[in-house]
Amino acid sequence: AAQDYPTAVSLLLVCKEVRLWILPVLYTTVVLTSSNAIIRFFRGLMQDAGPNPTSPILAPLVRHLWMGPIGRSPTPGFPKAFEVNDGYWSSADLQLYSTSWPITMMHQILSSCTSLRSLAILNLGQNNWSHLEGVIPTTLESLWLGPIHGPLILKNFRHHPRLRTITSIDTYMRDDEVKDIVLSPHCRVFRRAYIRSPQAVEYAFQQLPCVAQSSTLEEMRIELHGIAGDDAWEARLKQLEEKYLPFCLDKRVKIVVRPEAQTQGIFRTIFRDWQLETLSSESMVNSYIVYFV
Ligand SMILES: *[C@@H]1O[C@H](CO)[C@@H](O)[C@H](O)[C@H]1NC(C)=O
Numbered sequence: 001a002a003q004d005y006p007t008a009v010s011l012l013l014v015c016k017e018v019r020l021w022i023l024p025v026l027y028t029t030v031v032l033t034s035s036n037a038i039i040r041f042f043r044g045l046m047q048d049a050g051p052n053p054t055s056p057i058l059a060p061l062v063r064h065l066w067m068g069p070i071g072r073s074p075t076p077g078f079p080k081a082f083e084v085n086d087g088y089w090s091s092a093d094l095q096l097y098s099t100s101w102p103i104t105m106m107h108q109i110l111s112s113c114t115s116l117r118s119l120a121i122l123n124l125g126q127n128n129w130s131h132l133e134g135v136i137p138t139t140l141e142s143l144w145l146g147p148i149h150g151p152l153i154l155k156n157f158r159h160h161p162r163l164r165t166i167t168s169i170d171t172y173m174r175d176d177e178v179k180d181i182v183l184s185p186h187c188r189v190f191r192r193a194y195i196r197s198p199q200a201v202e203y204a205f206q207q208l209p210c211v212a213q214s215s216t217l218e219e220m221r222i223e224l225h226g227i228a229g230d231d232a233w234e235a236r237l238k239q240l241e242e243k244y245l246p247f248c249l250d251k252r253v254k255i256v257v258r259p260e261a262q263t264q265g266i267f268r269t270i271f272r273d274w275q276l277e278t279l280s281s282e283s284m285v286n287s288y289i290v291y292f293v
Helices: 005-014 016-027 035-047 103-112 175-183 198-206 208-213 231-243 260-280
Strands: 029-032 064-067 118-122 142-146 165-169 189-194 219-225 253-258 290-292
Touching: 029 035, 035 103, 035 290, 064 260, 118 260, 142 260, 165 260, 175 208, 189 198, 198 208, 198 219, 198 231, 219 260, 231 253, 253 260
Parallel strands: 029 064, 029 290, 064 118, 118 142, 142 165, 165 189, 189 219, 219 253
Antiparallel strands: none
16 A cells, blocks of 8 residues: 555545554655645644644655756656656746745745755755754755755754755855864765756865865765766866866775766756665655655
């Protein structure tokens, strides 16, 4: 039954025992790809306050949350549970700088998801991020943001999550932001993914020296998406690796070309990475991804 969304939904109506058994499966990993999906999810959370309104049942079940587009075509070989229709493969309205992002509801969702471990918000305008960083729950370990996310300043996270993995997509970051992340005692993997912006990529290379000062970071990754087979880009990358050779020699520094972005786009590639991370951190029974459309 867990593989079939309509059945799961009708089971919810059957009895309380079944409901309590199936809800954790439905709410562990949630993907919201449109403003409507976010709104509906928000309403679901708010309506379900449980028998005691001060101790909600649903929100604390959520451990992995994705908000934003996930690219266009389905990924073969991934669990396709709960595919009610194809609407979620495209993102109708969650575009960069779109005013349809329901920021206040996202604020409340994040405030109430007190067990959240991984959070991805893609395409959120840079002015909107500052409204959310203060409510990022203390349990969060993995954060995925971009493209062009706002300043990522660890000390603005009021609940002090111990972020172990940070993925920043196509964003210029200031030296002090990068340094604080690299030198944070909790951060293990800092990944910076780029689509094509040559200036931003060079900037990321320039910011590599602080890696040497960290004794806890395990991986500093610069990923280039959508450049495979592009001779000019490959030459440029070689130049950068030579120019910043002493820093690239640190074994923790990884410069990676992601060819799959060529065919499926960066959002799809990043979403797949997020799926993999999510699935590997959950048991089989909780490894379903539920898409709200
Ligand atoms: C989000 O950002 C847009 C501009 O990108 C702005 O118009 C809107 O007011 C912001 N929303 C909030 C809640 O700040």
